[in-house]
Amino acid sequence: MKGAVRQAMTTVTMADVGKRAGVTARTVSNVLSGSAAVRPDTRERVLRAVDELGYRMNTSARSLRTGRTGTIGLAIPDLGIDYFSDLASRIMVEAERHGWAVVIEQTGARRETELAILSGARRQHADGLIFQPHALGPGDERFLAGNDRLVILGDRIFHGPVDHVGMANTEAAALATRYLLDRGYRRIAVIGSNPQVSTVSAASLRLDGYARELAARSIPFRDEYVVVAQEWHLRNGSTGMSQLLSLAEPPDAVFCFNDTLAFGALHALAARGLRAPDDVAVIGFDNVPMAEFSVPPLTTIEPGTAQIAKHAVDLLAARVEGRATAPTELITDCSLVVRRSA
Amino acid sequence: MKGAVRQAMTTVTMADVGKRAGVTARTVSNVLSGSAAVRPDTRERVLRAVDELGYRMNTSARSLRTGRTGTIGLAIPDLGIDYFSDLASRIMVEAERHGWAVVIEQTGARRETELAILSGARRQHADGLIFQPHALGPGDERFLAGNDRLVILGDRIFHGPVDHVGMANTEAAALATRYLLDRGYRRIAVIGSNPQVSTVSAASLRLDGYARELAARSIPFRDEYVVVAQEWHLRNGSTGMSQLLSLAEPPDAVFCFNDTLAFGALHALAARGLRAPDDVAVIGFDNVPMAEFSVPPLTTIEPGTAQIAKHAVDLLAARVEGRATAPTELITDCSLVVRRSA
DNA sequence: TGCATTCAGTTCATCGATGAAATGAGGTGC
DNA sequence: GCACCTCATTTCATCGATGAACTGAATGCA
Numbered sequence: 001m002k003g004a005v006r007q008a009m010t011t012v013t014m015a016d017v018g019k020r021a022g023v024t025a026r027t028v029s030n031v032l033s034g035s036a037a038v039r040p041d042t043r044e045r046v047l048r049a050v051d052e053l054g055y056r057m058n059t060s061a062r063s064l065r066t067g068r069t070g071t072i073g074l075a076i077p078d079l080g081i082d083y084f085s086d087l088a089s090r091i092m093v094e095a096e097r098h099g100w101a102v103v104i105e106q107t108g109a110r111r112e113t114e115l116a117i118l119s120g121a122r123r124q125h126a127d128g129l130i131f132q133p134h135a136l137g138p139g140d141e142r143f144l145a146g147n148d149r150l151v152i153l154g155d156r157i158f159h160g161p162v163d164h165v166g167m168a169n170t171e172a173a174a175l176a177t178r179y180l181l182d183r184g185y186r187r188i189a190v191i192g193s194n195p196q197v198s199t200v201s202a203a204s205l206r207l208d209g210y211a212r213e214l215a216a217r218s219i220p221f222r223d224e225y226v227v228v229a230q231e232w233h234l235r236n237g238s239t240g241m242s243q244l245l246s247l248a249e250p251p252d253a254v255f256c257f258n259d260t261l262a263f264g265a266l267h268a269l270a271a272r273g274l275r276a277p278d279d280v281a282v283i284g285f286d287n288v289p290m291a292e293f294s295v296p297p298l299t300t301i302e303p304g305t306a307q308i309a310k311h312a313v314d315l316l317a318a319r320v321e322g323r324a325t326a327p328t329e330l331i332t333d334c335s336l337v338v339r340r341s342a
Numbered sequence: 343m344k345g346a347v348r349q350a351m352t353t354v355t356m357a358d359v360g361k362r363a364g365v366t367a368r369t370v371s372n373v374l375s376g377s378a379a380v381r382p383d384t385r386e387r388v389l390r391a392v393d394e395l396g397y398r399m400n401t402s403a404r405s406l407r408t409g410r411t412g413t414i415g416l417a418i419p420d421l422g423i424d425y426f427s428d429l430a431s432r433i434m435v436e437a438e439r440h441g442w443a444v445v446i447e448q449t450g451a452r453r454e455t456e457l458a459i460l461s462g463a464r465r466q467h468a469d470g471l472i473f474q475p476h477a478l479g480p481g482d483e484r485f486l487a488g489n490d491r492l493v494i495l496g497d498r499i500f501h502g503p504v505d506h507v508g509m510a511n512t513e514a515a516a517l518a519t520r521y522l523l524d525r526g527y528r529r530i531a532v533i534g535s536n537p538q539v540s541t542v543s544a545a546s547l548r549l550d551g552y553a554r555e556l557a558a559r560s561i562p563f564r565d566e567y568v569v570v571a572q573e574w575h576l577r578n579g580s581t582g583m584s585q586l587l588s589l590a591e592p593p594d595a596v597f598c599f600n601d602t603l604a605f606g607a608l609h610a611l612a613a614r615g616l617r618a619p620d621d622v623a624v625i626g627f628d629n630v631p632m633a634e635f636s637v638p639p640l641t642t643i644e645p646g647t648a649q650i651a652k653h654a655v656d657l658l659a660a661r662v663e664g665r666a667t668a669p670t671e672l673i674t675d676c677s678l679v680v681r682r683s684a
Numbered sequence: 685t686g687c688a689t690t691c692a693g694t695t696c697a698t699c700g701a702t703g704a705a706a707t708g709a710g711g712t713g714c
Numbered sequence: 715g716c717a718c719c720t721c722a723t724t725t726c727a728t729c730g731a732t733g734a735a736c737t738g739a740a741t742g743c744a
Contacts, residue, residue: 011699011700023724025700026701026723027723029701037722038723054488057700058406058699059701060406060699060701061729062701063701064700067353080428080631085422085427092448102445103443103445104430105443125399125402146396234634234635235635237635263636267635267636290576290605290632292609293605295612356732365694369694372693378691379692381693399730406732407732408733
């Protein structure tokens with residue numbers, strides 16, 4: 001790096017490096033990629049020239065030739081949701097193990113944006129795509145056309161032949177509900193339902209698990225205990241809880257469909273001088289890092305985020321390298337992490 | 343999109359599309375880029391062919407030819423810190439307005455990784471780079487060589503000629519400290535100091551502002567009230583607060599150098615049955631979305647994150663498009679957002 | 685009518701790195 | 715001493731889209 005000379009406007013190419021080192025561009029390529037044998041002294045001359053000229057490889061050229069970009073796309077609804085920033089962070093770490101950089105796209109959970117992603121209109125010609133859809137659903141399979149090298153995350157929206165990494169949403173929701181029932185809570189509400197999305201979405205499946213468990217104990221399903229939240233943001237959790245508290249018969253426990261909603265709910269409780277779990281128990285879903293440090297610490301579902309990230313990237317790698325054959329479906333196990341809020 | 347035909351293994355090129363539409367590749371290019379006039383019927387034939395063949399442009403080829411990749415890099419310490427995921431999210435939105443996709447790199451605040459980023463070893467040949475360094479400092483200017491089209495965020499670590507977007511760290515810290523002093527607190531501690539990083543780092547500047555304000559009121563600076571935290575994570579905030587509470591004379595207020603530390607601190611307080619601000623006041627820095635919803639809601643410094651994101655991207659755009667001349671430095675104003683924790 | 689201009693499209697070279705195949709120097713074996 | 719092989723390096727074509735320059739036809743205008 002020392003003695004690095006600034007090449008003004010000119011781009012330095014392998015040919016330039018070669019000229020300086022007394023070899024051809026091809027030999028420079030061999031040195032840098034390590035793909036062929038090079039005499040030690042030649043290697044050293046080349047590396048010195050690289051240094052002196054401040055050479056940087058043109059990845060576009062390499063990609064054009066090799067057909068690999070060294071980049072994968074990651075399309076998620078919103079980096080502002082703890083779960084997704086956590087997931088993205090983990091996926092980036094896994095991707096790096098495969099030598100991939102990650103281009104993140106926020107869909108905002110908008111259908112049109114999700115379609116644009118799939119159509120490739122927005123996609124930087126990447127080696128593959130990891131995609132967590134939200135607004136798409138069954139019946140949209142046709143938009144998969146042309147998307148091999150795709151891993152779907154989260155909702156199993158497509159029945160088509162695609163790799164998929166998901167979680168046991170219904171079972172996990174049932175687990176959370178059962179826990180509350182076992183602790184004696186009987187007026188259990190949920191926050192995060194969303195009738196506008198498909199029946200195989202996380203929102204619907206978690207509601208199913210909740211309903212199933214209530215039914216198993218012959219506890220009536222009360223519509224006023226199901227709070228709709230189009231977005232699973234802090235604010236929705238807060239207003240959702242407020243709404244529940246203003247009911248004639250408020251719930252004694254609330255199952256929030258993600259941790260972010262739960263934090264919002266805890267906030268609304270505290271704002272009224274109420275406490276979890278004494279006044280209202282609160283349980284979340286995702287076990288994001290903050291869950292351990294909220295006030296009170298949040299009882300929540302651990303969905304195996306680390307596993308999901310690893311599986312998704314490995315699956316994509318298998319697909320890209322042609323190792324994969326039939327579409328694979330991986331469902332991580334969820335577990336309950338008991339803390340203080342319920 | 344209907345009738346999309348899956349081309350098996352072959353890549354579809356503009357030439358293929360052209361053949362089907364009865365024109366040359368160049369005309370296809372004209373249609374898709376809109377760079378030259380094309381007769382309506384020709385345009386339509388081409389678009390139909392694009393659809394039927396499921397054509398997707400090869401961005402590597404385009405980039406090689408045009409010298410633009412349509413991608414910028416964003417290097418930040420850790421997406422797991424609320425401030426950075428918030429910042430990243432905003433930067434991505436701004437970047438999209440300029441037609442850029444964003445490749446995020448997590449440096450983990452490691453010096454070697456930060457150097458690798460600057461050297462371009464890890465960088466995907468991008469149109470530009472927005473870089474928030476943490477471990478680098480004055481004296482590392484030489485590593486800037488070869489990095490035009492770079493915007494430095496946060497710490498003004500380099501004295502070299504680089505675009506920089508920062509915040510008024512010292513003044514903001516003084517503002518927070520002054521607020522606490524005005525409210526009558528006298529035993530004010532801080533969490534987040536880091537002697538290992540440079541004197542122009544956020545950690546050092548915020549400590550300066552704190553010390554300056556104490557001095558202005560002739561209040562002694564007590565070493566035991568300065569808690570070191572290499573990382574500004576939840577856990578560090580929590581252990582930092584625990585450490586302070588176990589002092590013979592615990593502080594009556596704590597200024598945390600970011601909100602994440604503050605949330606950790608609030609957690610540690612609550613775990614001991616103590617409350618903010620009654621037992622110990624807590625003030626943060628960053629005004630992340632969660633600050634409004636924590637228990638209690640966090641009094642904190644608003645650093646103008648939205649401005650920072652916008653400025654950074656605009657500045658980079660100016661640089662890339664050659665509109666920029668002299669290196670620019672932009673410092674956003676910070677303000678205090680008073681909530682309940684202090 | 686005649687010359688300039690515009691329009692729609694084409695031709696050709698090129699961006700920079702790499703796969704495939706060729707070259708040439710040196711070494712080995714018989 | 716000659717065929718044969720290995721190793722290091724070179725030559726050449728190519729990936730797919732686009733800038734620049736060009737062609738031929740249609741249009742405008744004096």
